[in-house]
Amino acid sequence: MEFLYDLGLFVAQAITLVAAILIVVGGIFALGQRQKAEHEGHIEIRDLNEKYRQIDETIRHVVTDESAFKAEQKAQKKEDKAKAKAAKKQLKQADAEPEEVRKRLFVLNFDGDIKASAAENLREEISAVLPQVRENDAVLVRLESPGGMVHSYGLAASQLQRITDAGVHLTVAVDKVAASGGYMMACVANHIISAPFAVIGSIGVLAQLPNFHRLLKKHDIDFELLTAGEYKRTLTIFGENTDKGREKFTEELEKTHLLFKQFVGQHRPSVVIDEVATGEVWYGQQAIDNNLVDSLQTSDGFVQEHLKDCDVYEVKFVHKKQWQEKLGLAAEGAIERSLLKLWQRGQSRTPL
Numbered sequence: 001m002e003f004l005y006d007l008g009l010f011v012a013q014a015i016t017l018v019a020a021i022l023i024v025v026g027g028i029f030a031l032g033q034r035q036k037a038e039h040e041g042h043i044e045i046r047d048l049n050e051k052y053r054q055i056d057e058t059i060r061h062v063v064t065d066e067s068a069f070k071a072e073q074k075a076q077k078k079e080d081k082a083k084a085k086a087a088k089k090q091l092k093q094a095d096a097e098p099e100e101v102r103k104r105l106f107v108l109n110f111d112g113d114i115k116a117s118a119a120e121n122l123r124e125e126i127s128a129v130l131p132q133v134r135e136n137d138a139v140l141v142r143l144e145s146p147g148g149m150v151h152s153y154g155l156a157a158s159q160l161q162r163i164t165d166a167g168v169h170l171t172v173a174v175d176k177v178a179a180s181g182g183y184m185m186a187c188v189a190n191h192i193i194s195a196p197f198a199v200i201g202s203i204g205v206l207a208q209l210p211n212f213h214r215l216l217k218k219h220d221i222d223f224e225l226l227t228a229g230e231y232k233r234t235l236t237i238f239g240e241n242t243d244k245g246r247e248k249f250t251e252e253l254e255k256t257h258l259l260f261k262q263f264v265g266q267h268r269p270s271v272v273i274d275e276v277a278t279g280e281v282w283y284g285q286q287a288i289d290n291n292l293v294d295s296l297q298t299s300d301g302f303v304q305e306h307l308k309d310c311d312v313y314e315v316k317f318v319h320k321k322q323w324q325e326k327l328g329l330a331a332e333g334a335i336e337r338s339l340l341k342l343w344q345r346g347q348s349r350t351p352l
Contacts, residue, residue: 040319040320041124041317041318041319041320042317042318042320043124043125043128043315043316043317043318044315044316044317044318045313045314045315045316046313046314046316047311047312047313048107048303048307048312048313048314049307049311049312052304052307057073060072101134101136102310102311103136103137103138103309103310103311104133104134104137104138104310104311104312104313105137105138105139105140105303105306105310105311105312105313106129106132106133106137106138106139106140106313106315107139107140107141107142107303107312107313107314107315108122108125108126108129108139108140108141108142108314108315108316109141109142109314109316110122110141110142110143110144110145110156110185111144111145112143112144112145112146112147112148112153112156112181112182112185113145113148114147114148114149114152115148115149115152116145116148116149116152116153116155116156116181118156119152119155119156119159121316121317121319122156122159122160122317123159124317125315125316125317126159126160126162126163128315128317129315130162130163130166130168133166133168137168138168138169138170138171138310139163139168139169139170139171140170140171140172140173140299140302140303141160141170141171141172141173141189142173142175142299143172143173143174143178143182143185143186144174144175144176144177144178144182145177145178145179145181145182145185146177146179146180146182146199146202147179147180147181147182147183147184147202148180148181149181150181150205150256152181153180153181153182153184153185154181154184156181156185157181157184157185157188157263160172160185160188160189161188164188164189164190169190169191170188170189170190170191171189171190171191171192171193171302172185172186172188172189172191172192172193173192173193173194173297173298173299173302174186174192174193174194174195174198174200174293175194175195175198175298175299176195176198176199177198177199177200178194178198178199178200179199179200179201179202179281180202180203180204180206183200183201183202183203183264183292184260184263184264186200186293187263187264187267187268187292188267191294191295192292192293192294193293193294193295193296193297193298193299193302194284194287194293194296194297195284195296195297195298196283196284196285196296197283197284198283198284198287199281199282199283200281200282200283200284200286200287200292200293201276201280201281201282201287201290201292202279202280202281203260203261203264203273203276203277203278203279204257204260204277204278204279205253205256205257205260206279207249207253209235209237210237211235211236211237211238211241212237212238213238213239213240213241216238223238223239224239225238225239231248233245234246234248234249234252235249257277260277261273261274261277264276264277268291268292270291271290271291271292272290272291275290276290276292284296
């Protein structure tokens with residue numbers, strides 16, 4: 001039995017090694033093909049009214065008397081049929097009042113990293129939604145981001161600006177964090193809601209980099225950086241930094257900070273910008289006191305609040321996975337299964 005266990009261990013390790021190699025190879029191919037594949041994808045739309053209705057029916061089926069539940073279902077089907085008939089008739093009437101049309105709420109999601117990579121999906125989703133909006137329709141963006149690169153989040157904020165520029169009411173919901181570039185995006189909205197302990201603010205600019213000049217000098221390694229233009233490079237990782245370079249770099253940070261403050265002040269005129277643009281963060285009620293957000297509410301609460309009055313749709317752009325990505329996911333799954341089996345075998349041999 002000891003031999004079989006050792007053999008199984010060797011096979012599991014071999015599978016793990018082969019899978020790891022496949023992941024690396026697949027990753028290399030994926031890097032080469034990613035630019036070509038980024039435009040490939042499709043829009044997925046989820047009816048949230050139907051989602052919550054199914055949840056409600058599932059719970060009522062368990063907690064309600066069988067006969068009463070059947071009667072409720074029958075009445076609901078009759079009501080749905082009448083609504084569908086009325087809606088169809090309404091659409092056929094050319095002179096129908098716009099107010100009679102049921103409002104719609106489109107829900108988008110943005111989960112930001114340092115490069116605001118999700119802006120690519122956001123762009124596609126907004127491009128899909130805007131041509132469909134009618135009067136009184138609205139958009140909710142569930143935004144989570146600790147911030148990142150200035151130019152990346154500037155573009156992401158500009159994508160949200162497309163919604164308000166089109167005259168569509170935009171609500172941004174922050175359940176966890178909208179700081180720095182994340183708050184730059186959020187402040188574009190007509191209305192900002194946040195959970196009580198969501199992190200808000202951090203209106204500031206940060207830059208940091210290591211410098212290896214002394215290490216290179218210690219080992220007699222020369223580093224040369226050639227530029228044309230006095231301030232083409234102010235600070236460098238490998239060269240010797242100067243006070244003049246540091247001063248210029250700080251000046252550039254201050255200019256960027258000024259642009260950030262002006263942007264927030266433009267979209268949130270009620271904010272006393274010099275009091276909040278210190279790089280500090282606030283939670284929930286503190287953010288309301290500083291006019292950084294408008295009300296305390298979670299995104300889930302906001303959605304459920306509008307289910308009765310609106311048709312609520314979650315819109316998501318999904319990139320088409322290339323074979324390299326699928327291979328990587330398959331290899332990852334194989335590794336996990338092998339490690340799990342190995343652990344289970346080890347547990348079965350462990351005495352109590």
